[in-house]
Amino acid sequence: MSTWDPAEPVIELQNIHVIHKSRTGTMFKRDTVHAVNDVSLQVRKGHTLGIVGESGCGKSTTARVMVGLQEATSGTVLFKGKPVARGAKAQKEMGMSVSMVFQDASTALNPRMIVRDTLLDPLNVHGIGSPKDRLDKVKDLLAVVGLPLSALDVLPRQISGGQRQRVAIARSLALGPDIIVADEPTSALDVSVRAQVLNLLQDLKAALGLGLVFISHDINTVRYISDTIAVMNAGKIVEQNTTAEIFDNPQNDYTRTLLDSVPSLI
Ligand SMILES: Nc1ncnc2c1ncn2[C@@H]1O[C@H](COP(=O)(O)OP(=O)(O)OP(=O)(O)O)[C@@H](O)[C@H]1O
Ligand SMILES: [Mg+2]
Numbered sequence: 430m431s432t433w434d435p436a437e438p439v440i441e442l443q444n445i446h447v448i449h450k451s452r453t454g455t456m457f458k459r460d461t462v463h464a465v466n467d468v469s470l471q472v473r474k475g476h477t478l479g480i481v482g483e484s485g486c487g488k489s490t491t492a493r494v495m496v497g498l499q500e501a502t503s504g505t506v507l508f509k510g511k512p513v514a515r516g517a518k519a520q521k522e523m524g525m526s527v528s529m530v531f532q533d534a535s536t537a538l539n540p541r542m543i544v545r546d547t548l549l550d551p552l553n554v555h556g557i558g559s560p561k562d563r564l565d566k567v568k569d570l571l572a573v574v575g576l577p578l579s580a581l582d583v584l585p586r587q588i589s590g591g592q593r594q595r596v597a598i599a600r601s602l603a604l605g606p607d608i609i610v611a612d613e614p615t616s617a618l619d620v621s622v623r624a625q626v627l628n629l630l631q632d633l634k635a636a637l638g639l640g641l642v643f644i645s646h647d648i649n650t651v652r653y654i655s656d657t658i659a660v661m662n663a664g665k666i667v668e669q670n671t672t673a674e675i676f677d678n679p680q681n682d683y684t685r686t687l688l689d690s691v692p693s694l695i
Pocket of ligand 1: 449450451452462463464482483484485486487488489490491646
């Protein structure tokens, strides 16, 4: 029996550091990059956390730690209140609960797999239901992300960038996650469809009670969707507060610099 209370964080990072070895330096002493420097964050159901900061500040590395794709150099990752355990069973449980949407769906999706198989794949891997149940679930997923059934038989290159990102979002929902970590999910899209994908994420969060981590270099995009915002600079969270407080009463110089930068239209 789990004693985890759904009001508590699903994922909590405590004092996480990630030091990457870079490709420069000598064979004996490679240079290092302190990509994530003492980051602490909580991710809850029904809540959107925005992470904003310029390129290279450590957003994606933080995201990868949250979903278990990147090991921290030091610090603690708690999943439903307990330190993340190694081993297949624990990883599987976390994999079902926390899923990720990447910036570029054209590389995140297998180019040789039709949409039906892309969406069936996680259900097959986790052995969920009968073949008919799985196909029904795939059809539901398409409807949830606003794609027609005719999308079942197409390859990623046969649909638009916005539709591909909808497929990637559908796949991220396949196992009924608690949390979706979306790393720049609209940055590779045409401006005209960015708002649609943002609204889809927003609607899914509300309808399914999901927790959302929304990562962007653009503070106005983050503002649109987030309940709270963490501002990152050079691997550190320099300020974390409600969206209203970040915009109305920024405490940190770097936050003010971001707010002063050119406003964008999502
Ligand atoms: N696998 C890796 N090996 C070595 N260095 C890495 C690796 N991944 C990231 N880095 C470095 O760590 C730092 C943080 O990178 P990260 O990708 O987390 O930043 P980001 O905020 O997501 O940037 P962007 O907005 O460009 O996506 C950068 O200096 C980057 O070059
Ligand atoms: Mg990134």
